[in-house]
Amino acid sequence: MKIKTILKAAVAAVTFTIGAVSAADAMPYHPHHMGPAERHEIRRVVDHRIVFDTMRARHMRAFGNPYFVRGHYVVRSYDRFGRNAFVEINPYTGAVIGFIRL
Numbered sequence: 001m002k003i004k005t006i007l008k009a010a011v012a013a014v015t016f017t018i019g020a021v022s023a024a025d026a027m028p029y030h031p032h033h034m035g036p037a038e039r040h041e042i043r044r045v046v047d048h049r050i051v052f053d054t055m056r057a058r059h060m061r062a063f064g065n066p067y068f069v070r071g072h073y074v075v076r077s078y079d080r081f082g083r084n085a086f087v088e089i090n091p092y093t094g095a096v097i098g099f100i101r102l
Contacts, residue, residue, distance in 0.1 A: 043092055044092075045068075045073075045091040045092060046091060046092065046093070046094040048065065048066055050094040051066045051073055051075060051089050051094055053094075054089065054094050054095065054096060055075065055077060055087060055089075055096075058080070058096060059079075059080035060077045060078065060079055060080060060085075060087060061077055061078045062075050062076070062077045062087075063076055063077060063078065064076035064077070066089060068091065071091070072088050072089060072090060072091055072097055073088070073089040073090075073091050074086050074087070074088055074089075075087045075089060079099065079101070083101060084101075085099050085100060085101045086099070086100040087099055087100075088100070
C-alpha cells in the first residue's frame with residue numbers, strides 16, 4: 001500500500017511539472033523579460049512628405065531633405081521669422097521635437 005502511494009505521488013509530481021512547463025511555453029513574451037537585442041522591434045518611420053507637412057503647418061520652410069541623426073530626423077529650414085534653424089522631428093509620429101536656431 002505504501003508503494004502505491006509513493007507511485008501516485010511521483011506520477012502527480014511529474015504531471016504537474018509537465019503542465020507548468022507547457023503553460024510557461026504558451027505564455028506571451030513580455031518586453032521586460034527579453035534582452036536588448038530581442039526587444040528591438042522594427043517600427044516604420046514616417047515618409048518625408050509627412051515631415052514636410054508638419055513643418056508647413058508650423059509655418060516653416062525646409063530647404064533640405066530630412067536626415068536621420070541619433071534616433072530622430074533633422075531638417076535644415078527657415079523658421080516662421082525667416083531665420084535658419086534645424087528642426088528635430090520624431091521619425092515615428094512626425095511631430096516636432098524641438099528647434100536648433102543658428
